Structures are given as structure tokens and as C-alpha cells.
Amino acid sequence: MILQQLAQSRWGRLLAVLVVCGSSFFIHGDAPAVSLMESRNFVAAREMVAGGSWLIPTMNGELRLAKPPLPTWAVAAVQLFTGPTADLGLLRLPAALAATLLVLFFWGLVRELTRHQPAEGAAPGRTAWLAALVLASSLLVITTGREGQWDIFANSLLIGGVWLLVRGWQRVGAGTGSLFGAGVLVGLAMLSKGPVPLYGILVPFLGAYLLGQPRHRQVVRQHTAATMLAVLVALVVGLSWPVYVWAHVAPVARAVARTEVSSWADRHVQPFWYYWSFFAFTGLWALVALASLVTTYARPRLRAFIPYGVALAWVLGGLVLLSVVPEKKERYMLPLMPPLALLIAGLLRYWESRPVREWSRTDGWLLKSWGGLLAAVCAALPVALGWVSLSGFEVGTFRFMLVSLVFGGVAGGLIVHVVRGVRPVRLVGATLLVTGAVTGLLMPVYPVWEARKATASLPRMESVGGKSAYAGVSRWYSLDTMHVKQVWAAGRAVPIWHPTDSSLAALPGRVVVVAGSSIQKKLPAGWERRVRISQPDSFYLGRDEKSGYWLICRLDPI
DSSP states (O other): OOOHHHHHHHHHHHHHHHHHHHIIITTTTOSOOOOOOHHHHHHHHHHHHHOSSSSOOETTTEOSSSSHHHHHHHHHHHHHHHOHHHHHHHHTTTHHHHHHHHHHHHHHHHHHHHTTTTTGSTTTHHHHHHHHHHHHHHHHHHHTTTOHHHHHHHHHHHHHHHHHHHHHSTTTTTTHHHHHHHHHHHHHHHHHHHHHHHIIIHHHHHHHHHHHHHHHHHHHHHHHHHHHHHHHHHHHHHHHHHHHHHHHHHHHHHHHHHHHHHHHHHHSBBOOOOGGGGGGGGGGHHHHHHHHHHHHHHHHHHHSSSHHHHHHHHHHHHHHHHHSBBOOOGGGGGGGGHHHHHHHHHHHHHHHHHHHGOHHHHHHHHHHHHHHHHHHHHHHHHHHHHHHTTTTTTTHHHHHEEEEEEEEHHHHHHHHHHHHHHOHHHHHHHHHHHHHIIIIITTTTHHHHHHTTTTOOOOOOHHHHHHHHHHHHHOOOSSSOOOHHHHHTTTTTBBOOOHHHHHHEEEEEEEEEESSHHHHHHHHHHHGGTTEEEEEEEEEEESGGGOEEEEEEEEEEE
């Protein structure tokens, strides 16, 4: 009874959403290890805080103009507050907050889209609340929201802009203020990833919202002036940084723009159908997502709860637009998750609002299959954990027993529930519980899994670079192109250097140099007269010897 009352109150619903966001995005934020994209963002933020330019960022001492700077500013702000840090849990906080904002913005958007649906009066706001919970617990949103790079910022701010657009168009008296705010958020989304979020979210949403929707077009026409203001504000905010960069470093900006545009066609190229399994990236909601896409089944059931035509056109339009671009990555499917969450919420509302006797055979089969799949996943997780036998999680350890107890208990409960008669509300609760248990109990397994084949005591950049012989030297150089992950591990910029006899002669003090092969051979002839090699050492690029190693030493002027 208490839980039911909480689910019907505004504050109870907000608390539930924040709890799910907390478990999805914040718990064990330091797992897994830093990724390539994160390394780029974190290195650029570190150099901002170390005295570099905030408007023309650098990465390892070279201009970093390939991505807009807003996500980097967010990480740099954390470092200003906490001081220089390599704590991934802290550095990923801005991304986790952006993911939480994504869920809250989407919640507001769905409230606007469903406000006038025929079934909304029976349980006001419940569809939007369920949609927010689904989005917060979707697999791709969780993985992207736990990684400190650009996509989660761009998608979050753009969804916020779409929410304020719809609010300004549909609510009496909210027009100018909401549309102005929409322009600001859309502009900030452009400052997060350029025109990409406009292409992936705004264009398909506007197409779905306006095409074939004469009532929507009429409402938008009534707010033409305020809408044009929103467009102007978005352009002013979104183009402010590119214009500044163009005014100061135009030649480099042109070269970067050409590279980025060409990369859409020749990097990470995948076939048109690469995103065919997009619904599976909702995670434990995948079966419900797939069912909601079958129009003959879903349309008559969902249209009373959500604007089904708009939601379906939004997700399919986004899918087509993303598919025609040759460059494809799994995280690029993030714009498809909000409309999928809306469709899933509509189907959940249908199931929970109908007595069991009114379900069709297909409804019963889908719910039982969903419950059975959840039970199978819960039963398989402890078995898989025992099979891989990772350090600290072996059979018989406290962690293994806890995982077995939680997931085994949920699996048993689900089996009993399916046999006695499924209830959608309980399946929703079980899905959220399993998702939270995975992040809370199994996320610490990830670093152990990554290090399962690591060679013990293998020297790596973070350990070698901290030795006293190197730590006191302010200037570091690389004689080869150094991977950005190693730059991040070094804790400082390591720009590439092509030494000459005159540059060696002009060295004002000690420097540290690293190289992928013999350092002596990369120094100019006669280097023995200028410098002395001290503290020669090496570090490995990965966790095992097969990853290869680099050399490191200190050059002391003679």
C-alpha cells in the first residue's frame, strides 16, 4: 500500500527515478578502465586546468578542435573543484549528471506528448513516469552515461531542447519563455557535439511531430515568431565557439573540418543494416521494445496511451538517418533510445490497465516470455560468475554468495510468478531490481575481468612515470607518436619532439623522453657531447607482455 501511494505521488515518483539513475550512472563510477574517447576528453580537460586555453583546447600540446568543448569544460570544472585528479569516479560525474538530466528532460517531454491522450485521465503522468524509468534502465543509456565523453551531453541537452519546444508550442502562456530555453539547450547540444545531435534527434523528431499531424503544424504556426527566436538563439549559442575558433586558427579549423567530414565516409564503415538490432540495446526491455514496433499488434493497444504514430515515426526516422551514414558505432544508436522508451511505456500501460481476462493470447505469451527471460538471466549470472572464477569472486567467497542469493532469489520469485500468473507491474519492478543489482553487485567484476590475463608486477606508464627520477621533471617529450591513453597515464602532456643538435645544446635542464624503439638512435649524431642518458627504464602499453613496450629515460644536459 505504501509503495502504491509513493508511485502515485509526485515526490515518490521523482524519488524512484533518482534512485534508478543513481544505481545506473553513479554507483561504481570508477569501473571500467578509461576508454579511448574518455582519454581524449580527460587529457584536454587536464591541460585546460594546467593553464591552457579553455576556448582553444589542446590535447597533448596540440590543438584539439575535432570536438566542441562543453563536455571538456565540465570535466575541467570538476578538476578545478577537486584539484588535479585521476579518479575516474570523479571525472565521470559530469557524464552521470548529464545522463540523469537526459532522463528528467525526457520525463518532461513525454508528459507534454501524452497530456491529451484519451487514457491519461485514468492515471495522470504515469506513462511519462514509466518512460523515464525505462530510459534510465536501458542498456545503452547506462553504458553511455557511465563514460565521460561527448555523446551523453549532446543527447541530453538536445532532448531537453525538444521538451521545451513541445512545451512552448502546446502550453498556453509558456510559449516565448520555453522556446527561448529550447534555443539555449539546442545551442549547448551543438557545443557538445556539433550538428550530430540535430541530425540524430531533432530532425527525425520534427519530421514525426509535424508530418501527417495537421494539428501540430497549426500550433507551431501560431508560435512562428517565438520559434524563430529559438532558432536564432540556438545558432548564436551553438556557433559561438566555431566562429571564435575560425577567427583565431582558421587554417587548422579547415583541416580538422575536412578530416571530420571525410571520416563519416571512410572510418568505421559498416553496412546499411548494421543497426538492425537496435531494440536489443534497451537491455532487459528488449522483448517489450520489439513487440511495440510491430504495428499490427501495438498500434491498437498503445494509441490511447501515447501518440503511437509520432513515437514510431521518430524511432524509424532516426534509424534510417543513422543508417545512411557509412560511419557507424553502437553508441551512435543512443538517439533511438528515447522514442523506444516511449513505445515501451505505452505497452506497459496497456498491459497494466487491462484485466487479465481481456488479454489476448499474444499478450499472455509476451508477458510470460518476458518473465521467463528475466528468470533465465538471473539464474545464469551466478553460474557464469562461478565458471569464470575471477579473483575475489570465486565460488564460496562472500561476493559470490551475495550475487547468488540476490539473483537466485529473483529468479525463483519470477518463476513462481510466471507459473501463478504474470502481473506487468511486478515484471517492471523485477526488471528495475535486476538492472540495479547488475550495476551494484557485478560492476566491480568488470575491472577484475579486464585484468584477468594481466602479468603481475608488469611496469606501466602510471607506475614508471611516478618514480622519483622522473616525477620531478616538468618537461616530458615523446620521440614517437604516443597513444593518448599513455598520455593520460603519464599524468602530463608528452608532446612529440624531433631533437636536433642545436635543441639539445639549448636544453635549460633535465627532460624525460619516451620512444617506441631505441632512444639513442632517435637522437642526432653527437648527442653524447650534449646530454647524458640517466635512469633508463621501460613500460608496457597493456596488461601483458604481448602488448609491447616503450622506453623511457631522462636526458641530463652536460
